[in-house]
Amino acid sequence: MNLNGINLTWLGHETFRIETPAGKRLIVDPWVMGNPACPAKEKDIRKVDVMLCTHGHFDHIGDAVEIGKKHNPLVVAIPELAHWLEKKGVKQVSSMNKGGTQTVGDIKVTMVHADHSCGITDGDQIVYGGEACGYVIEFSNGVKIYHAGDTNVFGDMAIIHDLYAPQIAMIPIGDHYTMSPREAAYACNLLKPKTVIPMHFGTFPVLTGRPGDLQKLLPGVEIIEMTPGITLS
Numbered sequence: 586m587n588l589n590g591i592n593l594t595w596l597g598h599e600t601f602r603i604e605t606p607a608g609k610r611l612i613v614d615p616w617v618m619g620n621p622a623c624p625a626k627e628k629d630i631r632k633v634d635v636m637l638c639t640h641g642h643f644d645h646i647g648d649a650v651e652i653g654k655k656h657n658p659l660v661v662a663i664p665e666l667a668h669w670l671e672k673k674g675v676k677q678v679s680s681m682n683k684g685g686t687q688t689v690g691d692i693k694v695t696m697v698h699a700d701h702s703c704g705i706t707d708g709d710q711i712v713y714g715g716e717a718c719g720y721v722i723e724f725s726n727g728v729k730i731y732h733a734g735d736t737n738v739f740g741d742m743a744i745i746h747d748l749y750a751p752q753i754a755m756i757p758i759g760d761h762y763t764m765s766p767r768e769a770a771y772a773c774n775l776l777k778p779k780t781v782i783p784m785h786f787g788t789f790p791v792l793t794g795r796p797g798d799l800q801k802l803l804p805g806v807e808i809i810e811m812t813p814g815i816t817l818s
């Protein structure tokens with residue numbers, strides 16, 4: 586994997602901290618303080634410039650309001666989730682929908698489909714959160730990363746390859762709430778990435794899929810098992 590000036594840190598589950606070639610700090614799916622897979626030393630967030638939210642489940646936006654209010658990042662989300670975040674006091678929200686691309690900081694972000702649910706737990710209510718999505722993130726150095734969000738496999742992943750050709754795919758493999766390794770292997774055959782970073786496994790006992798299971802099904806593909814808190818450059 587050639588990151589060419591990008592620093593990539595997995596904070597466990599589906600949360601990633603990414604430093605762009607220009608030094609901006611991006612967080613995808615801000616579940617940090619409440620995330621049991623996030624190392625203690627990573628829980629004290631000091632700076633965030635851009636925050637991308639894939640959907641409204643607690644294990645993705647659990648700390649979005651707190652981080653958003655404290656660090657005032659530019660927040661990207663689908664309109665219904667964006668509206669909820671604004672109501673909770675997050676200021677710089679830049680909503681968008683599937684198929685659209687916008688520039689935030691020094692990255693280009695395209696919102697793409699994900700096949701999943703999207704209710705927001707708000708007190709004892711579940712609030713409509715729009716739809717779940719994924720993102721293709723294009724950096725100024727030409728690296729493109731697809732973060733699939735929570736999803737099952739769907740045939741239109743082939744369109745994501747045809748239109749955007751991300752070299753790196755972050756895909757869920759845990760099973761139960763998302764793709765299993767078997768579905769994830771099928772997804773990789775549609776997406777054709779050079780490198781796969783598995784996520785959404787091991788956090789809870791039901792998330793049983795493992796990177797080794799995926800590697801067995803895709804012997805020719807580079808599959809990187811990250812360790813939470815360790816940065817790849």
Ligand code: NI
Pocket residue numbers: 640642701702735762
């Ligand atoms: Ni979810």
Ligand code: MN
Pocket residue numbers: 642644645735762785
């Ligand atoms: Mn999830």
